[in-house]
Amino acid sequence: MSWRVDWQASVGLLGTGLKYLAVTMFVPLFVAVVYMEDIWVFALSILLVTALGFVLEQVDPDPDIGAREALVFVSLAWLTAAVVGTVPYLLAGFGTSSTLADPVNALFESMSGFTTTGATVMGQISLEQHSHALLIWRQLTQWLGGMGIIVLMIAILPEVAVNGAQLMASEAPGPELQKLTPKIAETARVLWLIYFGFTIAYVVVMYGLHLAGFAPNMNLYNAVAHGFTTLPTGGFSPQAESIAYFSAAVQWAAIPFLVVAGVNFALFWHVLKGEVDVMLENAEFRAYTGAIAVTTALLSLLLVRGAAPPLDIGGVTGGVTENTIRQAAFQIASLLNSTGYATSDFAQWDTHAQVFLLFVMFIGGSAGSTGGGVKVVRWLVVFKTIRRELYTTAHPDVVKPVRLTGSVVDEDAVRGIAAFTLLYILLFGFSAVFISLDTARIGIELTTLEAVSASLATIGNIGPGFGRLGPFGNYVFFSDASKLLMTFLMWVGRLEIVPVLAVFVSALDSD
Amino acid sequence: MRIVIVGAGEVGSTVAASLADGHEVVVIDLDSDRVDTLTYSLDVLAVEGDGSSLGTLREAGIDDADLLIACTDDDETNIVSCGTAKTISDAFTIARVRNTKYLDTWNQSEGALGIDLMVGTNLLAAQSIVRVVGLPGAEDVDRFADGLIQMAEFRITDETSLTGMSVAEADTFDSLTFAAIIRDDEVVIPSGDTCLRDGDDIVMIGSPESISDFAQMIEPNVDGISDVLVVGGNEIGFEIAKLLGEQGIPHRLVEPDPERARSLSETLPKTTVLRNDPTDQEFLRRERIDEVDVAIATLGSDERNLLSALLSKRLGANRSIAVVEDGDYSDLFEAVGVDVAISPREAIAEEITRFTREQHAENVAIIEDDRAEVLEVEVDTDSVLIDRPIRESIKELPDGVVIGAIARDGTYVIPRGDTVIEEDDHIVVFVAEHIVEETLEAI
Numbered sequence: 001m002s003w004r005v006d007w008q009a010s011v012g013l014l015g016t017g018l019k020y021l022a023v024t025m026f027v028p029l030f031v032a033v034v035y036m037e038d039i040w041v042f043a044l045s046i047l048l049v050t051a052l053g054f055v056l057e058q059v060d061p062d063p064d065i066g067a068r069e070a071l072v073f074v075s076l077a078w079l080t081a082a083v084v085g086t087v088p089y090l091l092a093g094f095g096t097s098s099t100l101a102d103p104v105n106a107l108f109e110s111m112s113g114f115t116t117t118g119a120t121v122m123g124q125i126s127l128e129q130h131s132h133a134l135l136i137w138r139q140l141t142q143w144l145g146g147m148g149i150i151v152l153m154i155a156i157l158p159e160v161a162v163n164g165a166q167l168m169a170s171e172a173p174g175p176e177l178q179k180l181t182p183k184i185a186e187t188a189r190v191l192w193l194i195y196f197g198f199t200i201a202y203v204v205v206m207y208g209l210h211l212a213g214f215a216p217n218m219n220l221y222n223a224v225a226h227g228f229t230t231l232p233t234g235g236f237s238p239q240a241e242s243i244a245y246f247s248a249a250v251q252w253a254a255i256p257f258l259v260v261a262g263v264n265f266a267l268f269w270h271v272l273k274g275e276v277d278v279m280l281e282n283a284e285f286r287a288y289t290g291a292i293a294v295t296t297a298l299l300s301l302l303l304v305r306g307a308a309p310p311l312d313i314g315g316v317t318g319g320v321t322e323n324t325i326r327q328a329a330f331q332i333a334s335l336l337n338s339t340g341y342a343t344s345d346f347a348q349w350d351t352h353a354q355v356f357l358l359f360v361m362f363i364g365g366s367a368g369s370t371g372g373g374v375k376v377v378r379w380l381v382v383f384k385t386i387r388r389e390l391y392t393t394a395h396p397d398v399v400k401p402v403r404l405t406g407s408v409v410d411e412d413a414v415r416g417i418a419a420f421t422l423l424y425i426l427l428f429g430f431s432a433v434f435i436s437l438d439t440a441r442i443g444i445e446l447t448t449l450e451a452v453s454a455s456l457a458t459i460g461n462i463g464p465g466f467g468r469l470g471p472f473g474n475y476v477f478f479s480d481a482s483k484l485l486m487t488f489l490m491w492v493g494r495l496e497i498v499p500v501l502a503v504f505v506s507a508l509d510s511d
Numbered sequence: 512m513r514i515v516i517v518g519a520g521e522v523g524s525t526v527a528a529s530l531a532d533g534h535e536v537v538v539i540d541l542d543s544d545r546v547d548t549l550t551y552s553l554d555v556l557a558v559e560g561d562g563s564s565l566g567t568l569r570e571a572g573i574d575d576a577d578l579l580i581a582c583t584d585d586d587e588t589n590i591v592s593c594g595t596a597k598t599i600s601d602a603f604t605i606a607r608v609r610n611t612k613y614l615d616t617w618n619q620s621e622g623a624l625g626i627d628l629m630v631g632t633n634l635l636a637a638q639s640i641v642r643v644v645g646l647p648g649a650e651d652v653d654r655f656a657d658g659l660i661q662m663a664e665f666r667i668t669d670e671t672s673l674t675g676m677s678v679a680e681a682d683t684f685d686s687l688t689f690a691a692i693i694r695d696d697e698v699v700i701p702s703g704d705t706c707l708r709d710g711d712d713i714v715m716i717g718s719p720e721s722i723s724d725f726a727q728m729i730e731p732n733v734d735g736i737s738d739v740l741v742v743g744g745n746e747i748g749f750e751i752a753k754l755l756g757e758q759g760i761p762h763r764l765v766e767p768d769p770e771r772a773r774s775l776s777e778t779l780p781k782t783t784v785l786r787n788d789p790t791d792q793e794f795l796r797r798e799r800i801d802e803v804d805v806a807i808a809t810l811g812s813d814e815r816n817l818l819s820a821l822l823s824k825r826l827g828a829n830r831s832i833a834v835v836e837d838g839d840y841s842d843l844f845e846a847v848g849v850d851v852a853i854s855p856r857e858a859i860a861e862e863i864t865r866f867t868r869e870q871h872a873e874n875v876a877i878i879e880d881d882r883a884e885v886l887e888v889e890v891d892t893d894s895v896l897i898d899r900p901i902r903e904s905i906k907e908l909p910d911g912v913v914i915g916a917i918a919r920d921g922t923y924v925i926p927r928g929d930t931v932i933e934e935d936d937h938i939v940v941f942v943a944e945h946i947v948e949e950t951l952e953a954i
Contacts, residue, residue, distance in 0.1 A: 067551065165551045182513070182535035182556040410543060 010073040012060030013160065017077055017153055018053030021084060022046050027140055028088065032133035041091045042133060049084050063159075070166035071502040074150055078114060078491055081149055085110035085141050092134045099123035104480045111487045113141030114149070115494035116370060118235025118340035118463025121476040121483070125240045132221060135238040139228035145494070146232020146370040147195040147265070148172065155188035164188065170499045174367020174375055175417055178266045194268045195231055195370070202257050203227040206250060214249040222246075230254060232370045233261045235340030235463040242471060243330070244313045244343045251326055251343050255333045262288060262337025262365035283405040284366050284377040291376065292336055295360050299353070300328040307353035313472060314344025331357065337365035338372035340463025340471070347470025354449060354466050361453075361462050372461025372493055374424055381409055381417045423497055424459070431455040431489055438482045454478075458486040459493040512867070513537070513576045515602070517562030517592045518583030519545045521837065522607060522632075522856050524553070526580060526863055529881070531555050533948075534867070537571040563591040565599065573600045580863060582607040590624050597625035605866065607859050609633050609746055628866060635858035637750030640832055641758070643851055644739060644805050646723060647830070648730040650712065650851050653876035654719075655887040656918035656937045661722045662690075662876055662885045667711040671729045679703035684725055686925050687717035688915040690941035693879050698943045700911060714878060716885065716915025716939055718923050736760055740803045740828070741782075742789045742819045743810035744768075744775045747834055747855065751807060756781035763798070765789045789819055792826065801827025808833040813840055820849040872951065873937065883943045885915070886951070890936045894954045902928035911943035912950050 022045075029042040065073060086106035093101030100106045105121045112119045127135065144152065150171040154164040164184035169177040180187045206223040209215040222238070229236045239245040243254060267285060270278035279285055303317045303324045310316045317324045327344045334341040335357055346357060363379065365371015384402045392398055401408040436451035446454070446467070453465025454475075464471040475483070492500045512534045516523050519540035527538050527549070536555040539562040540546050549557040560567030562581065573579065579602045581589035586608045593604035605628045608614060614631040617623050642652035648671070651664040667673050673681050678701045682689045692699040693712040699705065707713070715722060739755060741748050744766030755762045756779060763783040766772040772786035787794045789810060800806065806823035808816040813836050820833035835841050835852045844852035857877060864884075865875045874887035890896055896904045901914055917924040918937040924930065932938065942950045 161554060164554065169551065177550065179550060179556050182537050182554070184554050186535075 005068045005072050006060075006064070006066070007072070008060040009063035009065055009069050010076055011056055012058075012063040013065060013073055014076055014080055015053045015056030015059065016157065016159075017149070018049055018056060018080065018084060020153065020156070021081060021144075021149070022049035022053060024140065024144060025049065025088070025137070028133040028137040031136045032131065035132045037131035038088075038092055038133045041088055041131075042137075044091060045087045048087055052084070065160075065163040065167070067166050068502070070163060071170050071499045074167055074170040075491075075495060075499045075503040077150060078495060081114050081145075082107060082111040082487070082491070085114060085137075088134060088137050092131065097123075098129070099476050104483050105476065108475065108483045108487050109138070110141060111490045112458075112463070113138055113234075113236065114145035115461050115490040116142045116145050116229075116232045116234040116338070116372065117458060117461040117490045117493075118142070118229070119457055119465075119469075119475050119486070119490075120236070120463075121474060123474070123476060125238065127238060132238075136221075136225055136228070138236055139225045139234075139238065142232045142234030142236055143199070143228040146234060146261075147192055151188045152192060154185055155192050158185065161185040161188075171495065172368060173365065173371065173496065174264075174377060175381075175413060175420070176367075178264075178368055180266055180269050190269055191265050194265050194272075198231050198257065198260060199227045202230055202254075205253055205257075209247075209249055209253060215247045217246050218250055226254075230257050230339070230341075231261050233258075233337050233339040233365060233372065233461070235334070237341065240472070241313055242343070243341045248322070248326060251330050254341070255329055258330075258333040258337070258339055258341070259289070259292060261339065262369050262371040264366040264368035265370075266368050281405060283380060287380055288337075288366050288376045291363055292332055295336060295356075296329050296332045299332055299356060299360075300325055302353050302356060303328050308344065308346075308349045311345050311348055313342075314346075317344070332360060335462065336360050336363050337369065338460055338462045340457075342464060342471030345470060345472055347464075347466050347468075347473060351449070358449070358453060358456070358466070361456055361460060364460060374421055374460075377404070378417045378421055380404060381414060382421055384409075385414055385418060420497065427489070427492070427497070428455050428459050431459065431485060434485060435478070435482050438479055438485075442479045444477060454482075454486065455489065458489040461490060461493050512578055513572065514578045514580065514867070515539065515568070515571045515573055515576045515596070517579070517581040517589070519549050519557065520582070520584055522582040522859055523580075524549060525856060525860060526582065527555050528553055529860070529864065530867060537576075539567055539571050563588050563595055565595055568592070568596055569599070573602060576600060576602040578602055578867065579604045580607075581605065582859065586610050586613055590626065593627075594625035603627045603866070605630060605863060607632055611746075611750065628862070630859050630862045632855045632859050633746045633750050635862070636747050636834065636853060636855035637754055639858060640747075640751055640807060640834070640853050641754040643832060643853065644736060644755070644760070644807070645758070646726050647736070647804075648726050650845075651876070651878070652722075653874070653885065655874050655876075655885075655916075655939045657921075658719065659918045659921065659923055660716065660887075660916040660937075660939050661719045662714065662716050662915070662939065663722050663726070664693075664712055664714050664878065665726070665729055667707050667709060667713060669709050673707050673729060674709050676707055677703065678705045678707070681707060683728075684717065684721040686916075686923055687715060687721040687725060688913065688926065690714040690716050690885070690913045690915045691878075691883060691943075693882060696879075696882065698883050698911060700913060700943075712879065714883070714885070714941055716913075716941065718916075736804050738802060738804050739763070740765065740798070740800065740806045740823070742806060742808045742823070743816075744771055744784070745809060745811045748807075748809040749775060749779070751809065752779050752782045790815070790822060792822070795822070795826055803828045805830045805832060807831075813837055817844060817847075817849065820844070821847065824848055824850075878941075881944055883911075883941060884947055885939060885941050886947075887937055887939050888951070888954055890932055890934060890938060890954065892934060894932075896932045896938070896954055897934060898931060900929045900931050901926055904932070908953055909946040909949055911946050913941040915939045915941055 025046045032039045032042050089100040089106040108121050148171045150167050153160050203223045206218050210218040225238050267279040306318045308317045330343045364373020364375045367375050367377045432451050432455035435454050436446050439446050450467035457465040514534050514536050516538045519538050531553050538557045543559050546557040546559045558571045573596050579596045581592040589606040593606045606626045607630050617629040646652050649663045653662045678689050691714045739762035741764040752764045765785045776784040806828040808819035816833040820831040824831045830850045832851045833849045835854050841852040861875050861877050872886040876885040895907045914926045916939045917926050
């Protein structure tokens with residue numbers, strides 16, 4: 001198979017994208033001006049990125065994006081965004097002891113941001129060590145990556161809209177594209193507006209709690225910073241103690257937003273149009289909320305039976321107390337859809353509770369949400385297909401389509417989903433082996449849970465793992481090789497593997 | 512405008528592609544593969560389902576649609592889709608039908624069956640073929656202003672006497688405007704000293720008499736049309752024979768199927784119906800095809816039409832016209848030696864374009880795969896043209912616009928630099944494709 005890809009077109013459009021990415025850096029620049037810190041870092045970043053954008057744009061000033069160019073463009077756009085995202089980290093870290101002054105670390109952190117993973121190599125997360133502006137940039141990368149940088153481009157750039165459907169299909173999580181309106185740009189705008197609306201609502205609720213006296217630590221800066229990372233299922237926090245730094249009221253109030261972040265945003269559009277039924281009858285929505293309910297109940301049971309020791313972060317659990325239920329509900333809402341916030345140091349829980357959380361991490365958000373992982377809809381199809389296989393073994397003559405929310409899933413789609421899920425698990429397995437061998441090479445022995453969670457937390461865009469990689473731990477001790485592999489896994493995981501592999505296939509094939 | 516299109520076949524997707532730019536388009540089709548393809552290839556919403564069911568139409572948002580175009584391959588589906596849509600929506604409905612009997616019914620009372628505009632593709636195709644038959648050398652002929660003005664497209668070849676002449680030399684008729692030259696896919700607006708080359712297509716606008724005199728000049732050997740052979744007795748062939756009969760042009764029709772041939776001969780009293788294999792060379796020679804003025808191939812499939820048209824030409828027919836179902840092949844047909852290829856799909860596209868333009872043009876003719884359009888527009892008081900000599904007003908129109916002819920109170924007016932355009936004049940303009948919207952805005 002030969003791939004004929006117009007690289008110039010992809011690169012040219014990339015230039016346009018970068019110019020707009022530079023515009024988003026005005027947000028941290030504004031914060032920098034307010035706090036009078038790191039102003040030159042962001043001013044210089046904006047100049048550099050804009051200049052690079054202009055240069056790339058010259059490669060093909062009038063790009064014509066076809067199906068293959070769309071795949072290449074989407075993958076390259078995410079890689080480039082991650083690379084460009086390192087500029088503020090590198091500039092701010094220059095000449096300091098910050099771990100982000102190292103390019104590999106900066107790339108890891110930036111990719112972890114844009115892909116809404118939330119794994120960190122930042123040596124010390126504190127507003128003493130880093131500026132407010134730099135930490136808000138870190139939060140902002142997750143917000144941009146959540147609904148998708150390409151979807152944002154489609155929403156605002158008319159020239160991208162022509163082939164927007166292909167671009168959006170390559171970026172949007174889930175097996176297929178859902179168009180809500182005839183114009184793809186309109187669909188993109190609707191999705192971003194819903195996303196924006198929920199973000200505003202989050203900030204208002206959190207700052208409201210602060211003003212009402214229920215959340216002493218949730219000042220405006222923290223409310224906005226966490227607003228940037230809750231809806232995109234990101235998980236970064238400018239506070240070293242993540243959400244555990246805030247009061248119980250904040251934690252309870254965050255749970256519904258975490259749940260919402262893993263729901264297909266198209267369903268909210270139907271709700272806004274008054275079609276609440278569409279949401280309630282949606283098979284994936286039911287499965288997703290059902291899974292949250294069941295796993296929360298099970299985890300509560302484990303915690304009630306004393307699966308967690310008394311902890312500095314997370315407090316005393318055991319018995320039916322408010323704290324026990326809250327810890328169970330928050331951890332599930334945060335880990336099931338790949339957000340990665342924590343209110344308890346679950347890396348110190350008993351092994352059986354950790355294995356249970358590992359299982360929960362496999363589920364992922366819904367298609368069309370901002371969540372990572374395999375996605376609920378794929379698991380539904382996989383299970384229904386397996387059930388059909390078993391059934392047809394007993395009744396060889398039966399003809400039985402796979403159904404979802406009443407409509408038949410195309411057999412090609414079934415095959416595609418099965419192949420994706422298998423590929424995902426293979427990639428996860430091989431990477432776990434590589435990470436564990438490579439880390440042993442530099443003289444550090446990982447536990448099984450650590451090795452497995454390092455791989456899963458990055459490919460699933462979750463963030464925290466277990467052991468040293470726990471919610472209050474750090475990925476900084478890995479070798480550069482492992483960090484680069486994990487950076488690759490985050491990239492592949494966010495774009496759901498295929499677009500990225502397409503780039504490599506086309507790169508190998510082009511002469 | 513929000514436009515719902517039922518049927519994503521060739522007609523449907525062509526129409527969707529041309530409308531997707533300026534409108535919100537929703538396309539309905541039964542075939543999930545087509546729906547998939549369309550989702551990615553065009554900026555439209557593609558819905559899988561049956562366009563004649565209320566549920567699917569609702570899903571496509573018919574409630575607040577402005578226009579419904581039903582153009583599946585099935586007449587009944589198209590008619591029912593329009594009728595169904597009318598039950599819950601005020602959208603203007605357009606149905607494409609092949610069978611002329613439905614068109615007859617609809618003509619009895621416009622708006623019948625819930626259809627605001629019925630477009631009979633077979634009839635339209637037959638009409639454009641017969642127009643071309645009547646004008647030797649022409650590739651495309653359209654009538655404007657109730658027949659007062661004609662547009663015709665001719666090909667300049669080495670055999671025609673015009674090659675090498677300048678436009679000023681060739682343009683010897685008073686009421687004739689040399690509107691444009693299509694050269695190597697480019698639209699060229701000619702000036703007096705532009706030279707005509709082999710392979711040019713020229714677009715002429717003028718009175719029917721001057722157009723036909725011009726045709727005479729290009730093809731001096733042809734002296735009227737006295738012998739037409741229609742190869743194929745399908746619906747289009749039938750319509751062609753009927754129209755030729757009405758105009759008194761002598762013609763014969765070949766149909767291989769005995770029963771069909773019989774029924775054709777019963778319904779077409781003025782037609783000589785021959786029953787034989789239309790690709791049998793012996794038979795064609797026997798019928799003296801070498802003396803035929805025009806042979807028209809309409810056998811139902813592009814392959815057979817191409818074969819038949821090339822065969823007629825080879826055996827000595829003066830001119831061959833082929834029906835081409837897949838509009839994309841028009842150029843190919845003409846490149847390999849068919850004189851004129853006419854697509855029924857283009858006919859419906861013209862009709863639909865006419866109705867979807869924001870500012871209604873009275874008539875539209877699409878030139879060479881939509882590289883340009885010839886439009887008939889009634890001038891109103893908002894126009895930049897009104898009450899001014901053309902010499903002045905033309906400066907405010909974009910390059911690529913030519914005012915070809917004016918019809919005023921049923922008389923033909925020759926547009927010259929000092930002609931003043933008045934209210935209610937019908938003007939026929941040639942407009943390059945990329946400036947159509949801009950031009951319509953101004954005039």
